[in-house]
Amino acid sequence: MSIDLSQFFEVFFEESLEGLDVMESELLNLTPGDVDNETINTIFRAAHSIKGGSGTFGFTHVSDFTHVLETLLDQIREGSRELTAEHVNLLLQSVDCLREMLGDLQNNQETDLTTATQLKEKFEAILAGESQPANTPAATKSNDNPPVEHGALDTYEVIFKPQHHLFKTGNEPIYLIEELAELGQLDVTANLDDVPDIHNLAADECFLTWCFYLETDKGEEAIKEVFEWVEDDAEITITLCGGLFGDDPIESEPEDVSEPVNEETPTPTAENKSDKPAPAAKAAAKSASTESTSIRVSIDKVDSLINMVGELVITQAMLTQLGEGEITENKLMALQEGLAQLAHNTRDLQESVMRIRMLPISFVFSRFPRLVRDTSQKLGKEVELKLLGEQTELDKTVMEKISDPMVHLVRNSLDHGLETPEQREEAGKPRVGTVTLNAFHQGGNIVIEIMDDGAGLNTQKIKQKAIQNGLISDSDDLSDDEINELIFMPGFSTADQVSDISGRGVGMDVVRRNIQSLNGSIEVTSEQGIGSTFTIRLPLTLAILDGQLVTVAQHTYIIPLISIVESLQIDLKMVNCVGGGLNVLRLRDEYIPILRLHKIFNHTGAIEDLDKGLLVIVESDNQKVGLLVDDLLAQQQVVIKSLEANYQKVEGVSGATILGDGRVSLIIDITGLIKLAGLKKAGTSELAIEPIESEEA
Incomplete structure (x- = not known):
């Protein structure tokens, strides 16, 4: 009987990635020349587990690579080899390399063995006793010797495909391009194929990709340094063209390129030439896999959850029994007590479930x-x-x-x-x-x-x-x-x-x-x-919100409690009128703009007189505004439902929830509401309030 090992793949990947985290953490604690045996043993055990698991599941590239660094770790822990700073750097690079390889396997992508091959050669050189393991013959030949010995200019093709979230990491492509231009003569071509139409365009997402042709004598390592801080957020392919600036990088004899070029050049060149969309698909898959799809929960939390469900079942059985037959006065009191117990159990169950997501x-x-x-x-x-x-x-x-x-x-x-x-x-x-x-x-x-x-x-x-x-x-x-x-x-x-x-x-x-x-x-x-x-x-969580229920006309809205500063009745003597018909409230030496929710959301039948409604002072971006509402209701926790996923994005609204009576209530987005009201000047966070007029409203 054959066993389908693929059912265990996900567990292997999770445990291996956790092992890599352990390796990285312990490697950062190592001090060259003063090695703690327990630390080395921990690193060795993590590497050994990854090697064994990958061999079992047939991931031979991973097991072969891990075997070499495991051999080095074994020599260090036995005391036959002294740990150096170079060893630590190579081991940390190996952790990054293994993460990439496991990520490719997890996403069913073709594994790029270029970096693994280079690192493996360096480890083998160390194990063979060579004096300068950091520079393999291939790397020395391709990156260092040609510019130094001949002073020749080389032309490189650089494909830069950033992921959509690049801007959110604080990186700016224009600065990378400027730094790349300092290395030599640069030709830049932008690819606009992935740019969506204006309705789907997001200002904080990057949809462009670039192709650079760079003529330089600095070598490939200098180009890699430019993209060092975005390599996790982009697909970057560097190819030595071998011709004059502007020549076709692919059509110029590949046989001549393979001789003086680093081993890493031919492999990605061949892959990218044969399958252009692959890097983009690979980047998307890697981006999707960055968020873990599972969490580990302690047995105590599971036991607590089971106990809460047991209490809930008991209460439900009691209420079912009370509901049978005629409802008497005694039964009615017991029913009210049972409902109160049900509410208590439900709240405890909710808290237990939320604790499962807490890490x-x-x-x-x-x-x-x-x-x-x-x-x-x-x-x-x-x-x-x-x-x-x-x-x-x-x-x-x-x-x-x-x-x-x-x-x-x-x-x-x-x-x-x-x-x-x-x-x-x-x-x-x-x-x-x-x-x-x-x-x-x-x-x-x-x-x-x-x-x-x-x-x-x-x-x-x-x-x-x-x-x-x-x-x-x-x-x-x-x-x-x-x-x-x-x-x-x-x-x-x-x-x-x-x-x-x-x-x-x-x-x-x-x-x-x-x-x-x-x-x-x-x-x-x-x-x-x-x-x-x-x-x-x-x-603490995005699933549940502490909110203040307010009414505007016949509608109920929820304002996040975290945004509320205070609530008050308006004294008309403290209200001024400014340009554009905007009213502001003078409160403790501050002028607070008053937003009428019924006008923003286009409701009729709401209270329009300022002195008859209530004002809820809220704060966003260190700016305060007052929301005019008809009345304040209760404060309660609400379960947030995505409005965008179930309907469409609505400006000024961050989500929705279902109230106890079955009605849908919208949750107000304070930042979006201020923008919707047009109170912000373009490019600033200052409210566009004109000077206060002397006359009072």
Whole structure:
């Protein structure tokens, strides 16, 4: 009897990827020359498990590659070979390579063995005792010797196919193109085939792909360095053309190319020539697989869930029995008690189910030690990463979507927040800078802080740049906090030099927009010379919302409690009329615009007199507005249903829910509502309120 092993593939992939996470974490803890045996044993066991599993399922390329690095680890743990920094770097590269190979297998894609072959040769050179294992003969021949010995110009074809979410990671293609142009003569062609029509166009998604022809003597490694920070978010193919600038890269004799070129060149060239759509399909598949489709739940949570279901079944049986026969006064009282018990059990069951989706934020934090190590080495900075509150739990969906904004903020801190060791010593600081990630619960939210002890934000520089861009005027009297908020304006940056890692402010508007899409907020505080802190506040889950029910005409709406500042009755003496017929309320030295929900949503029969309705003050993007409603109802938790998935996207509405009486109620999106009301100037977050008139309404 034959056994279908494919049924076990998903478990193998999950366990192997977890093993790679363990390997990466432990490798970052290794110190060359002072090796902890238990750490090496942990790495060895993880590699051995991946090797054994891949061999069992017939993934021979994975098992063969893992066997070589397992041999090196075995020699190190036995003490016959001393661990060096070069070994650690190669092992970390092997972890990345194995992730790629497993990802290709998981998505049924053809495995690209180019990187695996190169790394395998380096490991074999180390095991053979060669003095410089980092440079294999093939790599030396293709990348270093031709430019040095002959000084010849080589022409490369570079295909750059970014994934749609590239902008959301804080990366900007124009900066990559400018950096590529510094290497030599560059010809650029953009492919517009994937650009959708205007109705489906999203400003924060990238639909373009590019083809570059670059004539340079810098070599292929210099080109790879340009795309180093976007390689996980794009398909990048580099081909040595071998001809003069502008010649056809494919038609020029491939036999001549294969001789002096690195081994990695022929394989992708042949694949991409024969099947052009493959990289795009492969990128889409990899993007889809980045989010895990399963979670591991502790047995305690499962036991609690089973107990709650048992209580629910008992209560249901009791209510069924009470419903039989004639309803007497005694039965009616028992029925009310049973319904109260049912409500209690249902609430407990809901909380138990939600806890199943809650995972410790360490799943997000675990990716940053590697990021900090690699980035600090590239920047020549000494950085210590501190992780606090790693066991703070967060909904799995929120956790997956907050990862990219956090990566951008951490890169900002490393690149532009922390000074170089020499600058820190001159300022009387320790050479080693500190980046701290902290997570904790506060009320019904989770708070994530990204802190650094670097130079802080330069408020004067930010203000001058804002004046140059026309965002503010010389006469505006802004506090330091208000000036710091300007870095979240679209495209705003004070960087003197464009960086491929980050730019303080470049992409920060995308970071804020992504966080707001999770019903969260982000704030920045900074003290020059002391450091900066970015504070992210998020709901614990996207499935359930604490909301305030309000009525407008005959309709019931829900306002998220997290957005509400206060509710009050309006004193007409405190209301002024400004340009465009907009009313504003003067409240504690602030002028708050009043939005009439019945006009925005086109309802009739609502209360129109300001003094007869109620005003709910809400806040978004550090801007307050007042929503005029007929009445306030109860506060309650509501289950969010996607309006876009079931109907279509509606401006000013973030979702819907079903109330206890069966009616559908819309959940108001405060940020979208402000845009819908036309209160924001284009390109700014300032409300377009004209100067207050002297006469009162």
